[in-house]
Amino acid sequence: MTHGNQLYGPQPDVAGAAGYADAPPRMGFFTDTSVCIGCKACEVACKEWNAVPEDGLELTGMSYDNTQGLGADTWRHVAFIEQRTTVGEDVDVFDAARRLDTAPPAAAAGQISPVQPEGRTELRWLMSSDVCKHCTHAACLDVCPTGSLFRTEFGTVVVQEDICNGCGYCVPACPYGVIDQRRDDGRAWKCTLCYDRLGAGMEPACAKACPTDSIQFGPLEELRDRAADRVSRLQAAGVTDARLYGASPDDGVGGDGAFFLLLDEPEVYGLPPDPVVTTRDLPDMWRHAAMAAVSLGALAVASFLKRPR
Amino acid sequence: MTGSPWDAEPGGDAPGAAHSGRPRRRRGRGERAMVPDARFSSYYGRPILKPPTWRPLDIAGYLYLGGLAGASSLLAAGGHATGRPALARSAKLGAAGAISLSLAALVHDLGRPTRFLNMLRVVKPTSPMSMGSWLLVGYAPLTLAAAASDVVGRYRLVGSAATGAAGVLGPAVATYTAVLISDTAVPSWHEGHRELPFVFAGSAATAAAGLALVAAPVAQTGPARRMAVLGAALELGAFRSMKRRMGLVAEPFEEGRPHTLLRAAEVLTAGGAALAGCAGQRRHGRRLAAVAGAALLTGSAALRFGVFLAGVASAGDPKYTVVPQRERLRDREG
Numbered sequence: 001m002t003h004g005n006q007l008y009g010p011q012p013d014v015a016g017a018a019g020y021a022d023a024p025p026r027m028g029f030f031t032d033t034s035v036c037i038g039c040k041a042c043e044v045a046c047k048e049w050n051a052v053p054e055d056g057l058e059l060t061g062m063s064y065d066n067t068q069g070l071g072a073d074t075w076r077h078v079a080f081i082e083q084r085t086t087v088g089e090d091v092d093v094f095d096a097a098r099r100l101d102t103a104p105p106a107a108a109a110g111q112i113s114p115v116q117p118e119g120r121t122e123l124r125w126l127m128s129s130d131v132c133k134h135c136t137h138a139a140c141l142d143v144c145p146t147g148s149l150f151r152t153e154f155g156t157v158v159v160q161e162d163i164c165n166g167c168g169y170c171v172p173a174c175p176y177g178v179i180d181q182r183r184d185d186g187r188a189w190k191c192t193l194c195y196d197r198l199g200a201g202m203e204p205a206c207a208k209a210c211p212t213d214s215i216q217f218g219p220l221e222e223l224r225d226r227a228a229d230r231v232s233r234l235q236a237a238g239v240t241d242a243r244l245y246g247a248s249p250d251d252g253v254g255g256d257g258a259f260f261l262l263l264d265e266p267e268v269y270g271l272p273p274d275p276v277v278t279t280r281d282l283p284d285m286w287r288h289a290a291m292a293a294v295s296l297g298a299l300a301v302a303s304f305l306k307r308p309r
Numbered sequence: 310m311t312g313s314p315w316d317a318e319p320g321g322d323a324p325g326a327a328h329s330g331r332p333r334r335r336r337g338r339g340e341r342a343m344v345p346d347a348r349f350s351s352y353y354g355r356p357i358l359k360p361p362t363w364r365p366l367d368i369a370g371y372l373y374l375g376g377l378a379g380a381s382s383l384l385a386a387g388g389h390a391t392g393r394p395a396l397a398r399s400a401k402l403g404a405a406g407a408i409s410l411s412l413a414a415l416v417h418d419l420g421r422p423t424r425f426l427n428m429l430r431v432v433k434p435t436s437p438m439s440m441g442s443w444l445l446v447g448y449a450p451l452t453l454a455a456a457a458s459d460v461v462g463r464y465r466l467v468g469s470a471a472t473g474a475a476g477v478l479g480p481a482v483a484t485y486t487a488v489l490i491s492d493t494a495v496p497s498w499h500e501g502h503r504e505l506p507f508v509f510a511g512s513a514a515t516a517a518a519g520l521a522l523v524a525a526p527v528a529q530t531g532p533a534r535r536m537a538v539l540g541a542a543l544e545l546g547a548f549r550s551m552k553r554r555m556g557l558v559a560e561p562f563e564e565g566r567p568h569t570l571l572r573a574a575e576v577l578t579a580g581g582a583a584l585a586g587c588a589g590q591r592r593h594g595r596r597l598a599a600v601a602g603a604a605l606l607t608g609s610a611a612l613r614f615g616v617f618l619a620g621v622a623s624a625g626d627p628k629y630t631v632v633p634q635r636e637r638l639r640d641r642e643g
Contacts, residue, residue, distance in 0.1 A: 007435070062353045069355060079352060143492060145439035146424075147431040165427040166420015169438050172361040172493040172624060181362045186420020267631045270352030274634035278492050278499055279435055285488045285502045292487070292506030293480035299514055299543065300383035300480075303535040304391055 008280040010249035011136050018151035026155030027198060029207065029215060029258035030223040031129055032230060033269075034242060036214040038127035042076040043067060045209035049194065050075065053182075069270065070130055072182040075191040076206050079269050081126040128260065128269050129206070129215055132157070132178045132191035133246055136254030137277040140170035140179050140190075148188075155220070156193040156257055164188055175253065175275035193257070220257060231261055239263065245271060252276030349635065351627040358494055360624040367418035369617035372486045373610045374411035376513030377520060378404045379483030380540075382452060384517050386476025387532055389469065396533065397472070398459050399524035400517065404475065405456035408449045408482075437489040448482050451475040483513035490620060496558040496630060497623035498616075504551035508616075511547060512609045514540025515578050519605025522585055527594040534585045534598075537605055541582035544612070545575060558629050561619040570615030577608030 006017065015023030046052065055073035060066050065080040138157045141149040148163035149170060159170075159179075166186035170179045179190040194204035202208070207217035216223060227244055234242035241263050246256030252275050266273050351357075361368075381404035388397030416425045429446065433439035451471045458468025484506040491502035498505070514536050521533035548571075552559040562571055581604030588598040623629040 060353075069352075071359075081352070139494065142435040143438065145431075145433060145436045145442060146427040147433070148427070163424075163427060163430070164421070165424035167428070167438060168362040168418075168420065169436070169493075171359045172495045172498075172620075174359065175494040177356065177358040177494075180359050181420055188420075265350055267350045267357070267627070267635075268352065270355060270357060270627075272357050272630050272634055274638045275494075278494050281499070281502055282435060282437075282488075282492055285437075285491050285506075288503050289481075289484045289488045289506040292484040292510040295507065295543065296380065296480040296483055296510040296514060297383065299510075299539045300380070300387055300532075300536060303532040303539060304387040 006137070006254075007142070007282060008137055008252075008277060009254060011254050012249070014136055014151060014155040015153050020153045023153045023155070025219040025221065026257065027193065027218065028134060028155075028220040028223055028256075029131060029193070029204070029217055030227050030261070031131065031258065032214050032216065032227070032261045033126065033128035034214075034230075034234060034239070034261055034263055035212045036078070036127040036129055037212055038064065038078055038080055038125070039211060040067075040078045041209040041211060042129050042206035042215055043074070043078060045205040046076045046191075049197070049205035050192070052189075070132070070176075070178045070180075070190075072180040072189040075131065075189075077130045079126075079128045079130055081128075081264075081268060083124050083126065083264075083268075084122070126263055126269070128262065129210075130269070130271070131206070131258050132193070133176055133253070133259070134191075134193055134257030135277065136249065136257070137279065138253070139173040139175060139277045139279055140188075142277070142279040142282075143169045143173045145169060152195055152198075154193070154195075154198050156195065156198075158192045158195050159188055159190060161187055161189075173278055175272055175277065223259075227259065227261060234261075252280070349628060349631040351631060354627065356625050357627050357630040358624040360621050361493070361495065362420075364418055365614060365617055365621075367414040369614040371411045371414045371418075372490070372509070372617065373516065373613040374407040374414070375486050376483045376509055376609065376613070377516040377606075378407035378411065378448075378452065379479040379481070380513035380517030380536075381407065381520060382448075382455075382472075382475040382479030382482075384521055384533060384536065385455060386472050386479075388529070389472045391532075393525075393529040393532070396521055396525040396529040400521055401452070401456040401459050401472065403517070403520045403524070404479070405452040408445070408452050412445065412449060437485060437492050441485050441489055444478065444481055444485060448475060448478040451478065480510070484510050490617075493620075494630075495620045495624045496633065497555070497561045498620040500555045500558045500633075501551045504547045504554070505616075507547035508544055508551060508612070511540045511542070511544025512578075512612050515544060515582065515605045516609035518585065519581060519602040519609065522588065522598040522602030522605070524602075527588065527598050530598060531589060534589055537582045537585040537601070541578045541605075544578060548612075557632055558623055561622040561626075561629070562615070565622065567615045567619035567622060570611045570618065574608045574611035574615055577604045577611060581605035581608055 011017055014026055053073050063080045063082050067074055067077050070077045134156045141157050146163050146165055148160045152158055164187040168181050170188050171181055179188050181188050197204055203217040207215045224247055227247055231242050231244050243262055245262050245266050246259035249255035381400045385397050385400035385404055388400055416422050419425055428442040452475050454471035455468055455475055458464045487505035487509040490498045491505055493499060518533040518537035522530055552562055561567060581601045584597055584601035588594050588601055
């Protein structure tokens with residue numbers, strides 16, 4: 001596998017590529033939204049531990065989600081989605097839950113009897129705790145001109161608040177819309193994956209506070225194995241919509257350090273379906289800019305070619 | 310099949326519901342290009358991306374002034390070398406003034422202006438802003454030295470060297486700003502990353518030519534007039550081919566304020582270039598040149614603000630994030 005500074009593609013040793021000689025294993029989050037109950041303990045724990053300021057007290061009216069999204073002052077955000085779905089294709093959750101204990105070879109989706117008569121519809125709630133993805137190829141880090149954003153020994157991405165000069169370049173660079181500028185303060189802020197707690201051998205505040213273990217923290221390799229097992233169990237139990245998001249090192253950002261198990265398309269949760277780190281195309285951009293600069297020079301030379309009037 | 314049950318309920322804010330974009334007619338030139346209905350899901354219609362926090366006046370203004378300065382340095386070097394002292398002087402002063410203003414705008418836009426020197430903490434090729442900062446650190450003093458030497462009339466050798474060096478760096482200053490905004494997740498900026506440097510190069514040429522036409526005597530502005538015509542052709546041509554290639558994410562260029570600004574830019578640039586082409590032959594050349602120059606300067610500014618605002622709009626609508634990415638996934642899966 002290639003090492004050094006890649007802009008794109010799988011990178012099994014992010015900390016090593018960033019210059020750490022004896023780095024600990026890459027740490028991350030696996031957020032299993034199938035067991036999220038929307039309690040927002042993660043949001044509260046994050047705010048408390050990291051002393052994140054208030055992010056506005058508004059009632060959105062769109063759902064029980066008044067937090068609305070990640071931002072400079074919101075590093076965990078519980079999305080709350082209310083959907084009307086047809087029950088005919090749905091799953092007997094109690095039956096499915098029983099099967100989870102008795103191991104994979106379970107009934108195919110079609111064999112599970114519907115809980116409601118044909119044709120009736122019912123609401124379903126999806127809840128998901130969103131967070132910075134700590135990308136393998138992080139656009140925010142790539143474009144940061146001051147070196148304020150850096151890769152930690154745990155493979156996570158952190159802003160150094162004493163360096164950031166508030167240029168705001170990371171904000172539109174993030175393909176997930178995570179990082180943002182704090183208005184009164186001017187600097188950019190986002191989840192640090194509790195870098196301070198990690199250094200002391202503790203798990204991040206949100207994972208610690210999560211009552212259902214929807215937020216799981218650990219070495220990324222281990223989490224990926226656990227997630228693959230979980231999604232195959234859910235699939236076998238008839239939850240055919242279950243899928244992993246951000247788990248693959250082959251995706252557009254080289255895989256997320258914080259990835260998810262979702263029960264619907266990513267965009268339903270406000271996540272981009274196929275994010276790509278913008279710096280993948282940077283060599284191409286520099287090439288085109290160089291060609292354009294040469295063209296401009298040639299254009300000027302051509303303008304002067306005639307004899308002076 | 311996920312999503313399908315909710316596709317049956319178009320409209321509404323419910324997530325998972327397919328939002329269907331109204332068919333929008335592109336205005337202008339009788340084109341009837343219809344953008345097909347985009348059906349997609351979103352989280353209560355909220356944007357996925359964070360729009361840039363940059364202030365339009367500072368950053369679009371910077372894109373404009375950087376271009377004006379960069380191409381002016383070319384006119385300055387050319388005028389200096391070919392014995393057009395008045396053209397050279399106005400271009401040197403223009404370059405020094407524009408780059409000084411643009412640096413002020415850049416510092417003003419920082420969340421922590423007192424920390425602007427942190428830009429020079431690292432040299433980072435993956436960050437166009439870092440490369441741009443270093444470029445400006447080299448370029449800005451050259452333009453100031455060139456202008457100062459010209460005005461004072463001393464240290465001519467240093468002045469000539471600075472004029473030449475600024476002329477070499479000028480095209481980079483004018484075009485790197487396209488990389489600066491393309492190297493983001495903003496759909497309407499990123500997808501234009503191949504053509505945008507050429508658009509900005511052309512726009513820089515028209516702006517610098519415009520300034521020269523306003524400020525320098527007609528007898529010496531022959532090269533500026535030719536630069537206006539060539540620059541306008543480059544800008545308008547590159548912009549058209551960019552929009553054609555971009556597909557759906559070209560839509561923000563065709564709507565609302567960005568559309569108005571870009572339409573104005575097109576008219577002013579084309580008109581200004583046409584007038585500039587005539588200004589040499591007419592009796593009222595001086596007045597005509599001034600009008601042409603003003604049109605070109607305004608047109609270039611309108612282009613930068615239009616491109617800036619279109620990008621911001623594209624980041625603010627989840628459609629431009631979701632639909633192209635969905636298409637990409639579908640293509641990959643075959």
